[in-house]
Amino acid sequence: MSRPPAPLPSGLGRVFSTSRAMSAGATADRLRASDLHAPTSGVRSTRSDSQSVEAMARAYALVLPQPFVFSHHTAARIHGLPVPHPWDPSERLHVTRPSGTPLVVRAGVRSHRGLERRDTELVDSLAVTDPLETWADLGPELAEDDLLAIADALLARDLARPKDLERAAADRRTRGAVALRRCAMLARPGSASPWESKARYAFLTWGLPEPELNMDVLGPDGRWLARPDFLWRERRVVGEYDGDQHRTDRSQWQYERERRARLEDAGYTYVEMTSLSLVSQRHRHALRARLVRLLRE
Template identity: 30%
Template sequence: MFHGGDYTGEWELRDCPELFTSATAPKRGITRHRLFRTSTYPTIVKGVRADASSTVARPTPGWADEEWTDTAQRLRAILLKFPQVAAGHVTAACLYGWPLPRNQPHLPTHVFSADGNARIRAQGIRFHRTTLFTSRLFFDLPILDPAHAFISLGADLDVDDLVRVGDAAVGNWHGPPLLTLEKLTAAVVGTRRIRSRRRLLTALDLVRPTVDSPRETDLRLWLRSVGLPEPTVHPQIFCAELGRVVEPDLGYEHARLALEYDGDHHRTSKGQWNSDIARDEAMRQEGWTVLRVTGRTDYRLLEAKIRRHLGLAQPPQDGTRPPGDWRNGR
């Protein structure tokens, strides 16, 4: 039976090669020559092979990409040999669909266990023993619960990257939130012997609920980094022209200024494009100014526009800016 945890978003069944341990190869009619001397049964982890001629339909989130599928398959292979473990750290983040820094490797596969006597030493696997072990089934995969998965990342991600992960965990990036910001904060505050507790709490102070995409987070963090006031996430604007409430990505209600980040789908989808135009016009009818941001936006000009609209002093002209990779549209 499919166990998606609390996930209520779109999912589907996808065929994956069947996994088997090398020890069971004879029972499957596989000779040693075919197993060890051909590429018919590739190794997923030591002692576990894949049989592409036999597939299994696996429950998979609708947003999952090839990296998600590969990560899930590696975890299933590990579980065939070590059933007591659960995914954590970057492996959990990948399976939950959380954004990770581009320079953060997804290998080795990180697995956790509360068994003090457990030992796993194998290439491609990073084993952690911890008393902070609360797991859940997510698409039939045992993963540290979202709060402990977030905590496990604290020592290796910087504050901005932890904010992105936190926004994803409590936001709407891949369906409904996995937990609330209050529960996530309570877990960090209430759990003993956490590495990088201060960094985690600093990040949580910047995490906001209801965020829809990493681009929204990056835009909000950039605004703070250049000394602009933090805008509201999804301010509610009733638009009489549409007869409903519209929620732009970010907004300064007192100045009636809305900021919208447009990904490629806004440009390539005609329906989305037309919807954006209608929304913008409806907000303008309510007296709002709408600024659209893309990966090609000149952020220096954007900052000047925002400051002018908010009645703030213009930025320095010496070219200095806080460090960050927001200009790369990450």
């Protein structure tokens, strides 16, 4: 039976630089032991440390040259903004340094310059571009509907005002600036999820009237009926984006059926949509045709 590794020097914590560990008395052999993970050269973490973007950023922060902040996708994830894909530990961390300083050359890092032109803040001791700057930095990186989803989230969480979005978009002169300016005009605080934002973006690109978002619908007797995701009040049409929880949660599924019946009994046309309605070409065309018929004919 193999012997367990010797205890590490006290006070190192769950993530630490190898230089600090060796100064505290750890040997090179001990730092190669199987109970430790090497997130990047010169850093070790305990195997129990979570493989989250925050954990990875803390590890890299120990060896990155100052000054720097985490930016772009990395900052968006740390802020909890709705970037389109879930975190993957193989994803490179985005780091921004001042103009005139060397780019970071390290595996797992994508380096940028321009720190002196960006507003920054600390999130749980991690230096990051602030949410508004992060959104603007993503202008060249994301599709327009994904940029709109983040802009909506900034408004909904009171992290920005419409005029802040407009100013940040106007300040950018790089690729993606036109998309940022469009999204600044289209952003609304009432959107409750990224997929709702992406659906609304589709409606607008199809030339449909802009819906009210998450507004109460009352029956003829003043009784509350529902608060649908999308409401075209004059045409008596409501739209609902159903995520996976609507399919997997039986009580949620039952509630949706009852709500739909209430709305249809009151004379509203109910339009149900899912992610497939937006990503499948066939389903997207079908949704567009139905909404055009209901709202424009």
